[in-house]
Amino acid sequence: MFYRENGQFKISYSKDQALLTISQDKFFIFALVAFSLLIVPFIASDYWLTAILIPFLVFTLAALGLNILTGYAGQLSLGTAAFMAVGAYAAYNFQIRVPNIPIIFSFIGGGLIAAAVGVLFGLPSLRIRGFYLAVATLAAQFFIPWLLIKVEWFSNYNPSGVITTPPVTFFGFIIDTPVSKYIFILVIVILLTILAKNLIRSKIGRSWMAVRDMDIAAEVIGIPIMKTKLIAFAVSSFYCGVAGAVYAFLYLGSVEPDGFNIDLSFRILFMIIIGGIGSVMGSYFGAAFITLLPILLENIIHFLAVALSITISSAVTSVLQLLIFGALIIFFLIVEPHGLARLWSILKEKLRLWPFPY
């Protein structure tokens, strides 16, 4: 009843081709964007901004990248963190070596370099499929951090291979308070999300999905497999690279290659599994879930411990988190293999029919 599209006629081609065709969708998205852009900065505490919202946005970006590659183009990749590292280090090098370069160009530069590296490690995908490809991307995951530490030029000859990012300025404003960082990252994420959505709707997006579903058939009908797969790797790595650059510049402040290890790659993979493979919304849901869950679990366990007056060591809390996390992944895969995004679509379906069950 709430979600019915009755009475909404699209009277021009441009309206028909718009990203948000149903007015309830349009209203909802605009309200959400307005809320997060205009209201959240004022009501959220510093802790929420720095420790929860900013990492959520950064990981959404990385999850978007991985979703494009794995969800839409069907190429399983376990090297996401490595591409983030490339983006971070490349952006850092642009920023310190090119005088007076605007920060946006550094980020884009970082993304482009990451895209190039992504294409390089995506070349095997032309021969290899499935799990074997995943293991091939692991080669990237182990090789790149090694390279970043070994070649001292990348970290500007820092004795420990750590890069400390210079302060970020945007048109004269120094971006160093949680609020300014949050808004800056939010705008970047929104713009890149719109780009992703459009890419997916376009010809290249459709060829990705064709390759994902049955690549031999796709080749038969004339889709250039090599170009399609490599573009998927390029775009995905671009997103991961930008995510890595933002992660380094605006969240951590200084990074070492070890911070982009395989654990991070798996984490991002989980985000898209739980959020929903092959769905832009899914990247958001997954990132939110994975970012919030540990904190929520810890606070619940802490609260229970205090309420029941038993001391639970933080080690036990952490280990319990691992356990619950693993169990939740299995649970999600059993109950809804298409993730939270599917649950959301089902919810919208139900809203369409409410109060009727079918």
Place this chain on the structure above:
Amino acid sequence: MRKLSFLSFIFIFFLNHLYAEDSQFFGIAGYRVGPYAAGGTPFFTGYIDYLKLLNERDGGLNKVNITWEECEFEYNTAKGLECYERLKTRGKTGPTAIHPMSTGVTYGLMDKAPKDEIPLITLGYGRTDATDGRVFPWVFPLVTNYWSQASAIIEFINQKAKDGIQGKKIVLLYHDSAYGKEPQNVIEQEAKKLKFELVKVPVPHPGNEQQSQWLQIRKERPDWVILWGWGVMNATAIKTAQKVGFKRNKIVGNWWAGSEIDTEAAGGKVAKGYYAATLNLSGSDFKVVQDIKKYVYDKGKGGNEKYLGTVLWNRGVVAALVTVEGVKKAQSKYGNKVMTGAQVRWGLENLSLSKDDLKKLGFGDMVPPIKLSCENHEGAGLTRFQQWDGKQWTVASDWIGGDKKLVRNMIEKSAAQYAKEKNITPKCL
């Protein structure tokens, strides 16, 4: 999803108020889980045990009650930063001081902590050039930093080796990471100065496979091996040394490779003869350890009795000691109440613990005397060496300082470069 977030917001808000009483809150970002849990657990247990002792035996810090909370970050930098943000919101004046105990988190907090006015204590790790307090007023690589340690290791070998270190071949077996690269500049300089040959052999993370490295070492036939590892790399190194027949008493580990965790995981008798550096002696004979046993463990409030007197547990106690003494020093100036981060910073910068002070506090010669100043955030710069006899650590040397001039030169140069990059004018706060 939003309901979950709202609920968690409520929880956090609620928990906040649990600590808003008038007490000195110590925020602890720790790790008892994950790849380095074995090293973290005894350290953080020791830290908390000392705080408990102060509450039980002395009624707090000059009558100010002590509270604490531990946040688990599993040695993951992003999680560590989240822990930091969370601990910042607790307590009346924040977490007093933070011990990051991880290179990643240390670097991540370099810019944040000064802005939040929270001192960072990097006891025996972290950015060595932070010793220069004129550029890093909020960071304290207390007792001894990495470069002083590296130099001390060279001097120890110089003392122990037949006819000194000149002309000998030394292998540096290091963890291939930021941590592992830390001492290389110093040791290379020392190699030039003292005329010995240095061969560097990296071990890729996590270091549980070192066969090729040790076969290489066997080929090189060095006189001594310096082990600069952390976590599983240490035990594996010792075991693999046995596998290729390299004498353990020609291996000197740094102080993150020199605890019972490493030697016992390798198998007690396998590690017999292994030397390791330390900035605190192990052993339960010290009065403070006995006091903790009496006032905390015998009352059933202790963390884990088997850690008592071990190297890392003692180190945790020392970490708590310096933090607490910093607070006490601040109280001597600002009054016997809860101290803010800025006041604690002052207290740390002016901290001075003489031999007599340490004796009165029950520490004896567990740590060397410490005296800090604006230019010197290190305090002592002394290292001691222990040897594993198969069952425990025995003292193998006195406090060694190493080449202090060389190290200080390098620190000042590095700090000056950082100041230039970040547009900081070095001055005393």
Place this chain on the structure above:
Amino acid sequence: MTFFLEVLIGGLLSGVMYSLVALGFVLIYKASGVFNFAQGAMVFFAALSFVGIQINFGLSFWPTLMVVIILMIIVGVLTEKFVLRPLVNQPQITLFMATIGLTFFLEGLAQLVWGTDVHPLDIGIEDAPIEFILDRFDMVISAFDLFAAIISGTLVVSLAIFFQVTKIGRALRAVADDHQAALSIGIPLKQIWAIVWSVAGFVALVAGLMWGSRNGVQFALTFVALKALPVLIIGGFDSVLGAILGGLIIGALEKLAEVYIGPMLGGGIEGWFAYVAALLFLLIRPEGMFGEKKIDRI
């Protein structure tokens, strides 16, 4: 020359340890078509339970072994019941993700029950150079490595015989080939899966004991699973023989590369060399040496 032999033999023996872990993967892939990422966690779980039981209940070697075998069988049965059965017709990638979830679950459970401390594991064989060979040829070959090689060899041979000759082994191969066909001729699918996972658990236990005594039982033990992946690529995901040969090749190549090529590149290449080698191998032969060639039907 002796040094080269030393590195080579050391590498081969090291590779045998990798194959031990890879064997577990192969078993499960062969029988249920699932790539069990949780094998590393199973190795960790088995090793930690072993030392945990030994320390907390003071049992000696063989009784503890029995108890842990039973424990692993229980883990296998429960996994089949709660993870595999509900996901029976899902695409391979979903099952793979489920095993990743299982990894976290087992890691968390093991540490919850037995704690997070490091424990040494002693199975009586010392990890020291064999005096005889050291004196005669000036080569370092560890007694422990040799022992591990013998154990793994025995295990592989017995498993190979098991698959070829016994009724259950043939049933396993049938199930691996086509679940529905196997069902249709009356093979009890659930039982077979439970058996496979239990055998994999047993293999994980042996691997855990070997690796645990080599490096100490600690969380880093779960990383050995990652090293087994290049082995599987080269050997093929569903070949027992391939796991052994792949292990030997990767072990030898890795060590030789680290010693001879490493210094030219600054060292530390062991972390990625195996993967790059596997990647290059895949470009020539995408199914691995002995893997089943996939014939795509459109």
